[in-house]
Amino acid sequence: MTATQELFTPKQAYAKTASLFEEIIGNSSEQICRHIFTLLPPFPPNSIIHDNGSGTGQVTAEIMSTNPPPSIMIIATDANEYQVLGCRAKVEENGWLVEMNVMRAQALTFPDEYFTHSFTNFVVANLDEPEVCAGHIWRTLKKGGVAVVCTWAFMPHDLPMKKASAVTRGPDAKFALNWGGDWYLQSKLKDFMLSGGFEEQKIKISTSDVFLEIQDSKRWATILWSYLGTRDDGWHQEDEDRWDEAIEIMVKELESSPAYRKNSDGTASLRFTANVSISTK
Ligand SMILES: C[S@@+](CC[C@H](N)C(=O)[O-])C[C@H]1O[C@@H](n2cnc3c(N)ncnc32)[C@H](O)[C@@H]1O
Structure with missing residues (x-):
């Protein structure tokens, strides 16, 4: 890859910001948290809670x-x-007592x-190195503490994005970020928890559906392609040239998916399914 390729970004791509991230995920994370909280006792006084990979504070807010x-x-x-800054803005706006830090989940510095x-x-x-992340979750949790780890079991944009890539870039192009595959499986999530040190009989995994409301499929697809459409070797000029085609394919595939439902008020709902693991140490 040349330095020019590395720096190139299609002119149509949105820059990553906390508010566009929130537009992609809508209130899907909040819906999952509400489900999780039905499975947990209320937080006792003096709980010390880690929101790991917090985004803009979805779990914290819930x-x-x-x-x-x-x-x-x-x-x-x-x-x-940029996510920590978005989280900080939310925390300050609400006057919550929450500490925030830029920190990789594979290199937590907590005791x-x-x-x-x-x-x-x-x-x-x-x-990368998910087992290192799992080890840190285990290490930083008190004995008797609860670790909640969620993954997606189904994402409605998975196949639409893969089709847009295959048509506009050819079958061998790879995305920079991996998603789906084995990670959709509960067994993969269980293996993740086991790799950190959790005991099999103390890991409980269930699934939960969430429905994301979207106002405009084309805008949602465009933000998503801007965030997740980058190739493993960066954006190419061809991605700018064929941007509209990629977005059109995504919209068509999304809207014909069984996970898509048009609402009477003109909005649409997209179904996602999450794997929810709740484990005790
Ligand atoms: C899909 S968001 C999830 C945000 C939030 N936890 C939620 O439930 O909505 C994934 C988050 O993981 C963060 N992330 C990616 N790699 C990370 C890493 N190695 N360590 C910590 N956070 C990471 C991203 O910046 C992003 O905010």
Whole structure:
């Protein structure tokens, strides 16, 4: 790859920002958290909670919406600074007591047995060295503490994106980020937890559907292609030249998917399915 290729970005691509990230995921993470909280006892006083790979604070916000005891402490970490800045803005706007740090999930700097709860939602499937991340979740959790780790079991944009890539780039092109494949399987999530040190009989995995409301399929597809469409060797000039074609394919495939439902008010719902693991140490 040349330096020019590395720096090139199609003119149609949106720059990554916390607010566009929120537009992609809508309230899907919140829906999952609400489901998770039906499976957990309420947060006891003095809980120390890690929101690992926090994004802009989706898990943090849902914990705060449960009206937890004021003595709890939440620490949110994410590898990307723009996400931590987005999280900070949300925390300050709401006046929550939450600490935030830029930190990779594979290199947590917290002491051993520090957290009573550890949430790692929709982070691990894209990581290099996932077992290192699993080891840190285990290491930083107190004995008797609860680790929640979620992955996607189904994402409605998976095949549309792969088709857009195959048609506009050819069958051998690869995306920079991997998703889907084995990571859709509950067994992969279980193996992840086992690799960190969790015991099989203390890992419970279930699935939960969420419905993401989207206003405009074309805009949603364009933001998604901007975020996830990069190839393993960066964007190419061809991606700019065939941008509209890629987006058209994504929209057509999304709208014909069984996971897509048009609502009477003109919006649409997209079904996602999550694997939810709840494990105790
Ligand atoms: C799909 S978002 C999930 C955000 C949030 N946990 C939720 O449930 O909506 C994935 C997040 O993982 C972060 N991330 C990616 N690689 C990471 C890593 N190695 N360590 C920590 N966070 C990472 C991304 O910046 C992004 O904010």
